[in-house]
């Protein structure tokens with residue numbers, strides 16, 4: 001059986017891509033859901049606090065908030081409201097639920113059904129060999145985890161996964177617990193997400209984060225490229241910022257194999273123009289690049305820029321290159337030698353179109369490039385992003401207003417978690433500071449990332465798998481392999497808000513530890529606590545829940561981690577104090593993490609503070625040589641045999657990662673189901689198929705073929721040779737060993753497949 005089953009009935013309707021986004025229907029549907037899940041009182045108590053300086057941070061994506069003075073009463077999008085309703089529902093999953101459903105039975109339910117049952121209400125334990133989870137007192141659960149961690153032969157036999165919703169405070173105590181135990185095995189969702197961005201940016205500009213602020217996009221950039229990103233669905237309020245940019249004259253270029261609705265006409269529900277008028281057309285141009293053709297495209301753009309400069313001068317920023325960069329000559333030679341035919345074939349974009357865009361770039365004062373998963377989940381993802389850095393460096397588009405690289409983060413605090421030390425390879429300076437602050441010697445060997453953790457579990461090398469949030473089994477590649485790997489652990493522990501598939505594909509023994517969500521008040525013995533988060537633009541700010549916890553049995557993530565650590569390391573190690581008063585954690589952070597001096601004071605300011613980003617702040621590049629680096633990246637694409645397609649996996653409008661809210665994908669015209677595969681008309685014809693046919697997707701890899709059954713073929717405007725389908729259903733198709741160079745991110749957007757008519 002395939003571990004991830006679709007939700008709902010599968011009579012899928014497909015009516016083609018839409019060219020317009022947002023507007024009133026979206027907002028009404030979000031409000032209806034809020035009232036259904038939370039009732040009127042909880043809806044008001046949450047939605048009016050969402051993304052406000054005295055409220056809580058949206059648990060959905062990592063798009064930044066405007067300055068406190070310019071925030072509106074309703075400072076959220078449809079998806080933010082939906083995420084809150086999903087979290088703040090009053091439905092509970094407690095002991096009666098688990099008594100009524102065996103683990104086996106729950107496995108036959110869809111992901112959507114599992115989460116729909118409500119919030120996890122109390123700690124649950126699955127004894128070895130048992131069929132059902134049973135309640136366990138918190139203290140016993142903590143002791144059990146500590147005992148198992150203590151009895152492992154080596155600290156590296158544990159792995160501590162983090163999903164990007166954990167607060168800075170929770171992440172900091174969590175990594176401290178792992179390192180005090182003696183391991184750097186801290187895999188996280190970032191390994192599957194923006195790891196490639198971090199790797200490419202650190203190497204070239206010296207920091208693994210973006211260098212752009214909200215003001216750069218809204219007020220300064222005169223060209224914004226949105227590459228491999230679907231903001232209408234995944235970062236909806238970005239459309240508001242793009243609209244502002246557009247209305248002051250900036251041009252917006254979309255680079256995407258799919259014509260995503262968000263970049264077409266945008267009807268902003270917060271303006272009369274959006275409510276009553278025709279809205280704003282955002283993208284000036286859509287380049288329908290082939291899947292994974294971006295490296296060729298940007299190399300082509302760079303070649304064209306160099307050529308135009310050679311012809312008419314004044315295009316490259318010679319002064320910037322001379323003063324701040326290295327490696328330019330080698331890169332220029334590589335562009336000169338690059339064959340236009342290679343560029344055109346790999347990118348699917350004509351030389352004429354690339355040169356026209358280069359002209360436009362050459363006459364733009366400041367260019368920002370935004371990107372997300374469309375770039376990071378390919379074999380050559382790191383090279384692609386390095387080439388984008390080349391593109392920016394050529395015209396000095398780093399370290400001045402409106403210019404720079406902008407990786408747009410996914411989970412609301414995934415960037416903050418990394419800053420707090422959730423990484424299997426934190427630099428020595430961080431480990432030194434951590435060791436000094438807490439008087440121990442942190443482990444120095446590089447730990448396991450996500451893919452390596454799965455391999456280690458599969459090979460019987462992990463005893464305890466601990467997850468701070470997330471849905472490891474469904475989100476990671478090679479679902480069947482991962483599900484089997486989990487069962488090799490002696491204990492699997494999930495700190496979670498909702499029941500999900502990872503709780504059902506468990507170790508010999510398992511625990512589910514229910515925690516508070518962002519929207520809920522967090523009251524400890526010393527009073528009400530707040531936590532902090534960091535958004536995509538490196539702004540750190542406070543987040544305070546505003547409603548009563550849905551169950552009195554819930555604990556905060558900080559409290560759960562500190563309680564386990566106290567059992568492990570003893571009562572005098574300060575863990576209980578940190579759980580009682582988060583200011584103590586912040587004070588430790590202020591001495592360990594760069595950029596956090598006077599943390600408590602500065603985070604008290606409305607809207608918080610911005611972390612230093614030397615390339616953006618002062619054109620300082622903290623690379624080993626102190627220079628920004630041009631790199632040589634030869635364009636490449638996967639080898640796709642005749643009769644095969646390159647499949648990418650995307651999110652629908654009605655999901656947040658493995659959380660499936662509904663079965664529609666409004667902007668792509670899909671309703672009633674998720675098992676669809678979007679294919680170009682000519683590829684359907686070549687395979688003897690038609691729109692509406694039922695097909696199996698078969699992925700081809702060196703070890704063996706993988707199959708996902710019964711998808712509805714949807715004729716769709718994607719470049720020839722390319723296809724798209726939804727994750728997590730498609731994760732059965734992604735081989736564990738198919739990962740990006742350098743970043744080791746699963747290549748979830750470059751899967752070589754063929755379609756076969758379902759039998």
Ligand SMILES: Nc1nc2c(c(=O)[nH]1)N[C@H]1C(S)=C(S)[C@@H](COP(=O)(O)OP(=O)(O)OC[C@H]3O[C@@H](n4cnc5c(=O)[nH]c(N)nc54)[C@H](O)[C@@H]3O)O[C@H]1N2
Nearest residue numbers: 228229230234291292372373374410411650651655656657
């Ligand atoms: N509603 C909603 N919001 C979310 C999430 C969610 O699941 N649902 N998830 C959150 C998370 S964790 C993340 S990381 C972000 C993800 O945000 P996105 O990266 O925007 O999300 P994806 O659906 O993965 O879409 C990737 C986009 O890249 C395009 N693409 C695919 N392959 C290529 C390629 O080779 N080249 C180019 N140029 N484009 C390509 C796809 O067509 C699609 O438009 O969203 C966050 N926000």
Ligand SMILES: Nc1nc2c(c(=O)[nH]1)N[C@H]1C(S)=C(S)[C@@H](COP(=O)(O)OP(=O)(O)OC[C@H]3O[C@@H](n4cnc5c(=O)[nH]c(N)nc54)[C@H](O)[C@@H]3O)O[C@H]1N2
Nearest residue numbers: 163189193469470471475495496497498500657658727748
């Ligand atoms: N094929 C394919 N696979 C992908 C991707 C892709 O594009 N294609 N994208 C990848 C990306 S970008 C990412 S980020 C990963 C996501 O991987 P994960 O972060 O592991 O997955 P999520 O679906 O976000 O996790 C959802 C679960 O988190 C728990 N949860 C929600 N809120 C909280 C909270 O406040 N605290 C705690 N403790 N738990 C909470 C709930 O129980 C919920 O079921 O998936 C990756 N997998």
Ligand code: SF4
Nearest residue numbers: 058060061077080237
């Ligand atoms: S754009 Fe992202 S962070 Fe902002 S309200 Fe929408 S989902 Fe939440």
Ligand SMILES: [Mo]
Nearest residue numbers: 189193410411
């Ligand atoms: Mo992500």
